Amino acid sequence: MSLAEPAALPVAASVPPRLHLLQRFTGRFKVSLPAYLLLLPSLVFLALFTYGAMGRVLIDALYQRATPKAPLRFVGLDNISAVLADPYFTGAVVNNLVYAVGTAIPSIGLALLFALALARTNVVTSALRAALFLPVLIPMVAASALFLFIFLPNVGLLDYYIGGLLPVVPNWLGDPDIALYAIMIITIWKNAGYYMLFFLAGLQSVPEDVMEAAHLDGAGPFMRLRYIILPELKPTFLFVIVIATLNAVTQVDHVFVMTKGGPSNSTNLVLFYIYQQAVEHYDIGKASAATMLTLAALMGLTALSFRTMANREGGP
Amino acid sequence: MLFSRRLMLGLAIAGTFASALALPALAEGPTEIDLFFPVPVDGKLARDMGTLIKEFNDGHPDIKATAVYTGSYDDTLIKTRASIKAGKPPAAVIMSANFLLDMQIENELTNLDSLIAADGTTKDQFLGQFFPALQGNAVINRSVYGVPFHNSTPLLYINADKAKEAGLDPSKPPQTWAELTDWAKKLTKREGDKVTQWGIAIPCAYDYCGWMMETLTMTNGGRYYNEEFGGEVYYDTPSMLGALTWWNDLINKYKVHAPGATPGPAVSTSFISGNAAMMMLSTGSLTYVRDNAKFAYKVAFIPRNVRNAVPIGGASLIIPAGLEADKQKAAWTLIKWMTSPEKSAWWSRATGYFAPNMAAYKTPDMVDFLNKNPDAKTAVEQLDVAKPWFATYKTVPVRKNLEDEVMLVLNGKKQPKDALVAAQKAADETLKPYNAETSLKLP
Numbered sequence: 002m003s004l005a006e007p008a009a010l011p012v013a014a015s016v017p018p019r020l021h022l023l024q025r026f027t028g029r030f031k032v033s034l035p036a037y038l039l040l041l042p043s044l045v046f047l048a049l050f051t052y053g054a055m056g057r058v059l060i061d062a063l064y065q066r067a068t069p070k071a072p073l074r075f076v077g078l079d080n081i082s083a084v085l086a087d088p089y090f091t092g093a094v095v096n097n098l099v100y101a102v103g104t105a106i107p108s109i110g111l112a113l114l115f116a117l118a119l120a121r122t123n124v125v126t127s128a129l130r131a132a133l134f135l136p137v138l139i140p141m142v143a144a145s146a147l148f149l150f151i152f153l154p155n156v157g158l159l160d161y162y163i164g165g166l167l168p169v170v171p172n173w174l175g176d177p178d179i180a181l182y183a184i185m186i187i188t189i190w191k192n193a194g195y196y197m198l199f200f201l202a203g204l205q206s207v208p209e210d211v212m213e214a215a216h217l218d219g220a221g222p223f224m225r226l227r228y229i230i231l232p233e234l235k236p237t238f239l240f241v242i243v244i245a246t247l248n249a250v251t252q253v254d255h256v257f258v259m260t261k262g263g264p265s266n267s268t269n270l271v272l273f274y275i276y277q278q279a280v281e282h283y284d285i286g287k288a289s290a291a292t293m294l295t296l297a298a299l300m301g302l303t304a305l306s307f308r309t310m311a312n313r314e315g316g317p
Numbered sequence: 318m319l320f321s322r323r324l325m326l327g328l329a330i331a332g333t334f335a336s337a338l339a340l341p342a343l344a345e346g347p348t349e350i351d352l353f354f355p356v357p358v359d360g361k362l363a364r365d366m367g368t369l370i371k372e373f374n375d376g377h378p379d380i381k382a383t384a385v386y387t388g389s390y391d392d393t394l395i396k397t398r399a400s401i402k403a404g405k406p407p408a409a410v411i412m413s414a415n416f417l418l419d420m421q422i423e424n425e426l427t428n429l430d431s432l433i434a435a436d437g438t439t440k441d442q443f444l445g446q447f448f449p450a451l452q453g454n455a456v457i458n459r460s461v462y463g464v465p466f467h468n469s470t471p472l473l474y475i476n477a478d479k480a481k482e483a484g485l486d487p488s489k490p491p492q493t494w495a496e497l498t499d500w501a502k503k504l505t506k507r508e509g510d511k512v513t514q515w516g517i518a519i520p521c522a523y524d525y526c527g528w529m530m531e532t533l534t535m536t537n538g539g540r541y542y543n544e545e546f547g548g549e550v551y552y553d554t555p556s557m558l559g560a561l562t563w564w565n566d567l568i569n570k571y572k573v574h575a576p577g578a579t580p581g582p583a584v585s586t587s588f589i590s591g592n593a594a595m596m597m598l599s600t601g602s603l604t605y606v607r608d609n610a611k612f613a614y615k616v617a618f619i620p621r622n623v624r625n626a627v628p629i630g631g632a633s634l635i636i637p638a639g640l641e642a643d644k645q646k647a648a649w650t651l652i653k654w655m656t657s658p659e660k661s662a663w664w665s666r667a668t669g670y671f672a673p674n675m676a677a678y679k680t681p682d683m684v685d686f687l688n689k690n691p692d693a694k695t696a697v698e699q700l701d702v703a704k705p706w707f708a709t710y711k712t713v714p715v716r717k718n719l720e721d722e723v724m725l726v727l728n729g730k731k732q733p734k735d736a737l738v739a740a741q742k743a744a745d746e747t748l749k750p751y752n753a754e755t756s757l758k759l760p
Binding site for chain 1: 391395399510515522523576580582587592717720721751754
């Protein structure tokens with residue numbers, strides 16, 4: 002009879018509870034009330050400072066003021082089209098894409114390498130892990146101020162050490178062809194240690210027995226990396242890629258400190274463009290429109306990656 | 318989401334800050350006022366400012382002034398505007414002298430005429446204390462909007478040891494562009510194709526670059542902008558073309574100036590370390606050079622091509638619009654105290670800026686100081702040929718329209734003529750709405 006018992010369960014579950022709609026609601030509410038209470042402080046902050054601000058930006062994006070003396074005027078989507086037609090904005094988008102790809106790939110690659118090399122815990126690897134993590138602890142503004150002097154042409158540390166090897170000493174931050182890459186170096190240096198942490202955590206979840214079995218089956222280190230470790234690390238990869246992409250858009254401290262978007266806008270990134278529109282051009286309408294576009298792009302990207310992550314759940 | 322978390326944190330901090338500012342002042346007790354101040358050059362200005370404000374508070378028990386550090390000149394404009402928008406403007410700001418016009422156009426400044434009249438003085442008497450060259454940036458449409466506080470002119474700094482080494486006489490510094498080019502050639506050292514010592518360094522980073530372009534254009538007989546009206550700049554003119562061509566030649570033809578755009582701190586570091594034998598830099602860096610140079614140095618007038626001329630730099634004290642009457646009065650007291658001969662002389666000695674108040678140079682301490690440091694005299698002597706600092710509607714973007722193009726030239730990516738045509742076009746575009754509202758709005 003034991004076989005019949007499991008079959009009885011779905012039947013019982015399919016009987017709908019005969020409760021009034023309101024009772025059902027309060028019942029559910031009783032269960033979730035503590036949860037809502039716990040979330041309340043964050044919700045208040047989110048509503049005030051995130052959604053409230055976003056709402057304000059949405060409204061501001063619809064208005065424009067031609068000159069200081071002119072009144073604020075409803076212009077609909079004109080600000081959006083003005084931003085899209087602005088070569089400085091499209092330039093910043095292109096710079097940001099180069100920056101995102103150029104910082105994400107090397108820093109994630111380095112992070113994985115570091116994690117694989119330092120997966121075992123002993124005195125040496127602990128010390129090396131700490132050393133590699135150190136840049137994460139330095140505030141971006143401080144790091145940028147340091148690099149400002151490292152990058153000084155002729156008298157900076159970088160040129161002191163490698164200047165002699167190059168045919169022409171580069172003006173790292175003063176040449177529009179190089180400046181963006183110079184800035185990317187800092188980001189990579191700063192983020193690799195951070196992403197390493199996620200990969201170290203990810204490596205812990207690689208099952209020992211599978212590795213052992215593979216070892217016994219004669220799989221070499223490369224085979225094990227290719228067929229066991231990397232597939233196991235897929236969720237970590239996905240997560241780190243999302244973080245790296247968001248960082249590429251939200252980190253502009255170094256641009257602010259080192260180049261102010263220059264020379265000739267070669268290091269202008271989208272967030273810095275928004276800042277310039279708002280505070281240098283004093284053009285709140287255009288700044289809001291650019292913010293809306295950026296928010297939309299980031300939300301789309303995040304939603305896409307969360308979906309991809311959700312789809313992966315349950316799979317091996 | 319990381320973005321919203323950062324945004325939230327930023328706004329939370331801003332909110333806390335705003336509410337702290339919003340705390341009502343005590344009904345009894347001194348009037349509390351804030352003074353926003355920037356640190357635009359090398360040195361220890363922030364500490365000196367603390368000393369100055371403490372002395373003011375000790376002498377004025379009815380006022381409690383607090384000095385608030387606000388970053389660079391550009392940052393100070395931004396922070397002041399943000400506070401005005403938030404309805405809690407600081408009582409006084411040390412504001413880059415060339416931002417006054419833009420702020421006046423935006424209705425952000427208090428007209429000081431009535432405060433001057435209330436003291437029983439006339440505008441002419443009040444302005445008469447200051448060097449005439451400084452008045453252009455303080456007066457807009459015949460009304461006083463700013464009080465000159467610390468000002469600068471560009472100077473030519475020369476490493477005298479290196480000049481002697483190259484067989485040049487540092488007591489006879491170059492006076493023309495031709496002579497400067499010649500000096501720079503002799504002061505440039507090469508090992509094969511590599512340069513180990515540059516003849517001259519001229520800064521070009523946002524803000525400094527525009528000022529240096531104005532300097533070179535003026536010594537080439539021209540001008541940068543319309544001094545009477547904020548809607549016109551003269552980027553695409555022969556005098557500016559000549560200036561940019563010469564700067565370009567120093568880099569790309571004579572190879573006596575390092576290529577690319579170099580910020581001010583990099584230029585002063587380069588000069589202090591002996592990597593550059595001459596530099597053009599603000600007199601505001603003079604104290605820094607005096608304290609750090611381990612060699613004999615000399616400061617001289619900016620050499621001319623057509624005429625001797627320099628733009629004014631530095632900052633004026635302003636009172637933002639929208640203040641309560643008691644704070645406005647307290648700010649006015651502070652401003653008059655800070656710009657008095659004794660105080661502006663003290664500040665000048667501490668920073669290297671020159672004192673705008675002419676009487677400052679008659680104070681005994683200042684006479685002593687100038688006898689000991691004759692290099693501090695050059696900027697003052699240069700005032701005879703000084704003219705206002707460029708100021709237009711939307712000064713910063715209009716300035717960047719030029720700077721972006723100049724940077725391309727200094728990197729050898731564009732010819733001076735093409736760059737200036739592009740800069741003029743971009744600036745005209747930025748100025749268009751203002752011109753439509755003013756000069757092009759015909760009856």
